[in-house]
Amino acid sequence: MFNKKILLPHQYYYPHMDLIEDKSSIRKEEDFFRSLDISKKRKNASVYIHIPFCDSKCEFCGFDKVKNTSEMEKYKDIVIEEIKFYANKNYIQDLEIDVIHIGGGTPTILPPKIFNEILGAAKKYFNITDNLVVNIEGSATTIYKDEVIEYIKENSISKVSVGVQTFNFRLREKYKSKATLDEVYLTLNKLKNNKIKTGIDIMYGFPDFKIGDISEITFNDINEAVKLDIDAIDFGQLYPYCNNLEKRIKDENLKMPSKDQIVNIIKTVNGIMKDNGYEQKASYGYTKKNSDIMVMESSYYGGIKDVPDCIAIGSGAFGFINGYKYRNNSYNAYIMNRKTKFSQLKKLSNIQLQNLNVVGFPKILYLSKKQLRINGSERYDYKIKKLLEYGMLEESLDGFNITEEGKCFIDNIYYYLLEDEEREKINRQTKILYID
Structure with a gap:
């Protein structure tokens, strides 16, 4: 795959x-x-x-x-x-x-x-x-x-x-x-x-x-x-x-x-x-x-129901509170106590909050079917089906587990589950390592 x-x-x-x-x-x-x-x-x-x-x-x-x-x-x-x-x-x-x-x-x-x-x-x-x-x-x-x-x-x-x-x-x-x-x-x-x-x-x-x-x-x-x-x-x-x-x-x-x-x-x-x-x-x-x-x-x-908030304290720390994602200022700006506390701040849309409850599941190796159903399963059904076909996932009564083969491709699965706009953005603004 x-x-x-x-x-x-x-x-x-x-x-x-x-x-x-x-x-x-x-x-x-x-x-x-x-x-x-x-x-x-x-x-x-x-x-x-x-x-x-x-x-x-x-x-x-x-x-x-x-x-x-x-x-x-x-x-x-x-x-x-x-x-x-x-x-x-x-x-x-x-x-x-x-x-x-x-x-x-x-x-x-x-x-x-x-x-x-x-x-x-x-x-x-x-x-x-x-x-x-x-x-x-x-x-x-x-x-x-x-x-x-x-x-x-x-x-x-x-x-x-x-x-x-x-x-x-x-x-x-x-x-x-x-x-x-x-x-x-x-x-x-x-x-x-x-x-x-x-x-x-x-x-x-x-x-x-x-x-x-x-x-x-x-x-x-x-x-x-x-x-x-x-x-x-x-x-x-x-x-x-x-x-x-x-x-x-x-x-x-x-x-x-x-x-x-x-x-x-x-x-x-x-x-x-x-x-x-x-x-x-x-x-x-x-x-x-x-x-x-x-x-x-x-x-x-994420990847679970009600993703817990993370209060991030200190320079350069990433946090997630009340549907907002943020990164604190890096050390020099942080120690100077600038007017803005963050270098980046993003309010997640309702769709992004739903996606957060699903797309991160490869990192924790399991996704419950109920979790998928209440967070827009129609957006993921095709991709879940393909991951099953190629042996990256295995289905149980209540959910989906990452297989031993899938554990070798965690970031591939994570990336595959992202929406097109998100993939385009990280391709443009980050460095992804591709291994042949």
Whole structure:
């Protein structure tokens, strides 16, 4: 069905925010904030807090980051003011926050006092549930420190995600990863010894740096993660654009893996995960079976009934509240407290809200028939039929599951489900990786 495998930008979430059409303005923001003065039905939601400070700039990273840590105190104050601003809105007060995710950047680079103040403000001012889950990301250059382990335990952090990417020394050199392998193992052992649930990122699909077979390096990484008894593994494909690697790939004429190589890697890794007691909870998220670790995919991609809102706090963060999608200003504009809070702001149409409840389902691997029926099944019946015919989906009594073959083409299926106008827009304004 798909002659080429595609990889969409990691920061693409339906619908795309047009660079010009959806540029934020004071008037747009006034309308958005006015809509938050009105109470609505209670629903679950998540909070994402972005910490841009980082002590390294890995070659593959394209997120909003800053090395200058001298403005941490100022940034913290702006973040807390932003939390208070939203928390005062009637609409937000009706949201029940069951997940807080602190990402970056490197959140664990924050001094304990600043970290505690930010998380404390979120817990104090938002309406949090009794079963609140708090996840944080961090680097092996910082997590192993005693003061960091201490505030992780004091705050009852549910899961710590460590950006490992690879256990291969030579590949880490190519990525320019700052953390040494000694620091990686020290960090993972310290977390385990302190009974802190741990997740790691493993990345595949990297260019051929002439350091060994790319498939074998990836399989060794996964087997090492399994051997270390990691609680959750995010297995994501490298996006070779909008980062430092893009220029290197072009200048050094580095060869990217083929479609057959990528498909073989995905199928083999899925088998390794299954054989070792992990279950796939999202397109790239694996956890130990029967674990209570949550995956935040639906907050961004949708694909479920009543897609939960995500209150995005901090520079460059993406949010979705009350039918509006937004992206906060990048660091320099954010720290200057400009009149407009967002770089982009988009009010979704009723059709887009319906589509959001469907098109993101490949990312969470399942779509219920009821969900499809109440969100315009006539727009999707033909495409669902074709996906079934080509073995990308399998039908059950209540819904549709992504097959093992379909799991190799998640972004293809996602892209296929989009309306023509949306596909044309992302073709024009983003870089899609096509793999032969």
